[in-house]
Amino acid sequence: MIAATTPLSIKTPKPVSSETSPSTPLSYHLIKERYQAAGQGHLLTYYDDLSEADQSALLHQLHHLNVERVNRIHQKATTCPSPMLTNQSALLAPLPEECFDSILEASPDKVNEWQTIGLKQIAQNKVGVILLAGGQGTRLGSTAPKGCYDIQLPSTKCLFQIQAERIFKLQALAREQEGVTEEVIIPWYVMTSGPTRLATVKFFEEHNYFGLSQDNVVFFEQGTLPCLTFDGRIMMESKSQIAVAPDGNGGVYAALRGTGVLANMAERKIEYLHAYCVDNCLVRVADPVFIGYCVSKNADCGAKVVRKKSPDEPVGVVCLRNATFNVVEYSEIDDEVANRINPRNGQLAFGAGNIANHFYTVDFLNKVESFEGDLEYHIARKKIKSLDISTGEVVTPKQVNGMKLEMFVFDVFPFTQRMAVFEVDRREEFSPLKNAPGTGQDCPETSRRDILQQHVRFIQNAGGKVVVGEDDKQLEGAPTLEISPLVTYSGEGLSHLVSGKSIKTPLLINSLEDLEKALF
Template identity: 85%
Template sequence: MIAANNSPLSIQTPKPVDANTNASSLTYQQIKDRYQAAGQGHLLNFYDDLPESEKAELLSQLQSLNVERANRIHQKATTCPSPMLSNQSVLLGPLPEECFESTLEASSEKMHEWQTIGLNQIAQNKVGVILLAGGQGTRLGSTAPKGCYDINLPSSKSLFQIQAERILRLQELASKQEGAKAKVVIPWYVMTSGPTRTATVKYFEEHNYFGLESGNIVFFEQGTLPCMTFDGKIMMESKSQIAVAPDGNGGVYAALRTTGVLANMAERKVEYLHVYCVDNCLVHVADPVFIGYCVQKNADCGAKVVRKKSPDEPVGVVCLRNSAFNVVEYSEIDEEVAHRINPKNGQLSFGAGNIANHFYTVDFLNKVESFEGELEYHIARKKIKTLDMQTGEIITPKQVNGMKLEMFVFDVFPFTQRMAVFEVDRREEFSPLKNAPGSGQDCPETSRRDILQQHVRFIEDAGGKVVVGEEDQQIEGAPTLEISSLVTYSGEGLSEIVAGKSIKTPIVISSLEDLKKAVF
């Protein structure tokens, strides 16, 4: 039971000067001079037309914006040559063997060794989780944050609830390790965006934090960057508001620092972080096998990957680019390189598909600030509703008219000293939710199917048999068998109950008692 006064830690992004202060630390003239010197003086074109409250609001926003940094980011993003020059086969290199392991090839002994190391770290409260949850469910036809989405499981659990219950189960498993802390805690750092912040916090509150202690859930917000025209002018959404957009999932690094999350980790003595995106329904949250592998490798940065289905699969690849670790987009790899085979194992030389699932040491995260100015920024060309700076009218464009600048979470890879790459089984760990219902790929139906099929494998791998009942209305060929993560994290603990026995669908297993009653 969660104590009534155990409120979640909700770290706030530093606020700009309050509008009522009239941006007093800098005068209007100082701000005007600064922006004119930066080539962005147009942002004050309509200042004299505004009521006093909106004047203060605009000055506050201008004061809080680092306009010189915004200019530098635009300059770098639009003028730096692409790292992918003409001779791709020279610039790209396959992953070094010493930094790569695969669960598809590893022995059960090795898997157990990694898992034990990882569980020991969790048991000592050294592991935290960062959830990248800034996305909205717009493409899914939802106005709610994507983590709130119900993929139509029999239990109606959302992505947030599925992941929360995996943390609960893993804390229970780790507490049984020798030398475990009296109370095992995996702190959950939930990064939202401005549009999803309020709705996300409210959703957790309404669902009592899914059984987790609210004080161990830390909400923080990613940063924003101004939207810009192609010639580098900052855009406005109204006469008193700059047009801004989230700075991409790579904004997590600056946000960890500026919102105080890194300080929170230091206070908790967290040493290792698992970072993942909310839309993967199969994610092994705080995966002890992955944590254990990276710790054994003494890695400061790690990436989970899946084996590409084919050379032409449109997925980014973790590999070497200019002798540094990176993720190279499929469109940047020419056909010959994409089809190249490693003669030692018969697999694609460039087949480590990126799934935005990473490991970091806290020490590495603290070092990001030292090379932040060297990170790449990526351009997203968009139709952006904007203010006509001549007429003052709001324009809804019919064609692309500006850019949003963002970083990706993997942009830090070139700066790692000790990288670890870990290949996992796609069926068990990767099913992203990207597309609208009925689209047939990476959609709610495939997410539901992949979870239910996994739970069938859990029973079968434990020595049981799944009998599909006549009343089971299967979707995508998946028997309706759902097992709560509170019962099992990845199939463990089932064999003593189901071995040599059968279970009939449709059924939802919410507890071990449910499972014991269901087998025959």
């Protein structure tokens, strides 16, 4: 096993030439010739002005950058017709009924069947988790990785801790269902970005991996791509440094392969993966119901979705485009299509809102390399601080001056052979943290509210009553009731204690003993 205190590192690509030291004069001439041939010779404009150390650093970057690939990506992104840039409503079709199910309409017996299948896979150590955690909390007013953010729950738990404890509890539930005595392990593969890597690892170390074994928390880093001018010239951050940006959450597929994570999964005999974004405070990590549903469908790829609130809700929709699975942006769907109703259930025909919550088989992840060249790169036009090659000065632009190229995690959907789409209850499973405190939508206050309200429902669904105490401030209108994930993963295991009884808020429950003491 690979210990988390020695995180997996990105493997260095094979150099273009056979030179082992990019600081030699021969390497300089070869690199200069190569970059001039690629139309990117400007990157060496200030080479002679640099110190030996900076010259070596620049040559090292250029030596290992596949500049021809960068040119191809730019060419494809800017010249190939993209369905993201034109209205393709006439080519859209709703999801086939055979690949879609909803937990909102499924019987309790069917849900229990899916959960049983999922817990069995977990108990057999066949399930791993991929956490997309490369983002910083900049929009939240924090420079720390977003997973470190404290949404001001009574427990002060951050997003990382909440999710880690859900993994811990789920391992116990799987062990209990299957009656196994050996250890049940759900490996947690945490994808960081360059700016968040060291801070994330340090945070986990300082918090003792939130009770998980450090051997089963594996960090890896997403890739980067150079920032480009609109005519495809690579931008520079300084005279000795290329300007780069993360390649989007869709870069996870290349990163899994390039950092050795897929090999680690093979070593552990993992067969199924659950992938999600760190900013969803309600995420059911390694959700056994979702895992069991996808396994029962023999799916190689799956997506959780939530029902759109209205036809004009600005969210991407999982549907068919040109007879393949895709996520179609709201702006691409005209009013007639957006309002179309499915006569079978009276719901929106195009109502499967994407929440970046996916299932994969390891076999599918291993196949991504074979079609990676066909994946779409999306252009993000940005204000990019960069070196003005003509003056040698670093300029902070007031207007958009360049582009960052990125891939989205759902870009692999058109290549799946057996897709499964699973609709879940938004109240129970989706509350993203994206906006600054006080904005009133997808912010720390709404995240905290949604968790507290869910925990009230846990007690009520178990047959208990929640009494709001006089000293409960009820922030955001939610009774202050927090139940640790170590007590219950999704509300299970409470009814034998709380049925027919009451509890009074404010209350923080860290154990079944805490709950039992609070009952009256």
